[in-house]
Amino acid sequence: MNGTTYNQLIIFHAIANENSVSKAAQKLEMAPPSVSNALKALEKELGLPLFTRTTRRIELTEAGALLYERTLASVNELNFAVESIGDLSKVPSGKVRLTVPKFVYQHMLKPIYGKFCRRYPNIELEISVSDAAIDILKDGFDLGIRFGDRVEPEMVARQLTKPMVEAYFASPQYIKEHGVPQTPNELEQHKLIQYRFITSNQIAPLLLNNNGETLTVDVPNALVVNDTDVMLDAALQGLGIGRMVAPIIEPYLEDGQLMPILKDYWYPYSPLYVYFHRNTQKAKRVRVLIDFLLEELAS
16 A cells, blocks of 8 residues: 555554544644544545444444454554653653453552552553453454463463462351251252353353362253352352452451351362563553563562
């Protein structure tokens, strides 16, 4: 594309991300007519419309979606390359977008993010809390935290925590009424507070570890939830046996509000990892957050 310039692609991506010419102009600190003219020039060069426009919204056409997908990695790489050179003489500054599951925020990030903000006052930290699976590149995040080191090509994962286990637990009230299962098979006589994944809409399988062998047990459901707070609340109310990664419920086990169930069979979980595109860390604003998370959380 002889007439296509880097600036035109940057403008195109801003419009696609903001779903608005005026919002893209504001983000780029440009006049709206300049943004609109750059888009028209790009569409003329390609010979295809990139957006459909109505009085209320602007959406990518099939050609626009294809151009966005095929240039996303390249545009990001150029942006980070330019930014990394400019960073050489600057203090860390700019916006950093981080996505984390709810329990990671509550039990790991909440105690420390204020320290990061005070250490780097010129960085605008944006924290998005979601238990859904996030494609950080497509969704505009700089980095995320999740279980496991299996990441897409061009992505990097750095380990933050030791491996965990999934704990099973119940309240003293539940145990008084229903007893404590002594073997996995005895779980069939109990009720489980079950978890449904938000993204896949699938029920989480009940897995137990029997000396390295994975066991599955079909346990009747007391209720189904898609939020760890609701899981914890239902267990505290004595509605059934709960399940979640051990660090969340350790304080409740220590003070007796909850009791461990079949602890010898708790299933191993992967460590938590911070993950990001390989070029993202070139930006000082992102690199200092990665280093901070490793400093504060890595075991």
